[in-house]
Amino acid sequence: MSAVNLRRKTKSRVPVHLRVGLPALLGSIVGIMLISTIGCGPDPLTGQQMQGLTLYQGRCAHCHEENDLALKKIPPDLHAVFKDSTLPSGAAATDVEVRRVVLAGKGLMPAFNGRFTDEQMNALLAYLHTGPR
């Protein structure tokens, strides 16, 4: 008996309902796992955090994620900005200090004084507290 024949015979022994049912069953399991993973994900952003996200993406991310100006001092990653107790400079990681740095600027980072309303600054801070998502 040749190897080809053997393979054909083995394959034909698998009942038809299993050949169709198994992939379908596996498909459903994967689907359920995907849905539950999404379901267990982080809470959706609030409206205020969403506003902060838009500001972060428009005003901060191009430097802090892409360093698009190729600054010699690489802008620090802001994902852990409120997770550590101190900022990269060593200053306390508080709302007051981050607000101050953003408004006053620091080193190669420009001052944003007058470019954010209080409401926008609060939204930006609320977003940064999410560890930016």
Ligand code: HEC
């Ligand atoms: C032009 C590029 C640029 C932009 C735009 C920018 N930053 Fe920065 N940022 C920097 C650089 C460079 C540093 C490092 C400054 C230093 O330590 O000399 C920095 C540092 C920081 C720090 C850490 C300060 C510390 O004390 O360690 C925070 C927080 C920060 N930026 C927040 C922001 C936020 C929020 C925005 C958006 C509103 C923003 N930055 C926009 C370049 C930028």
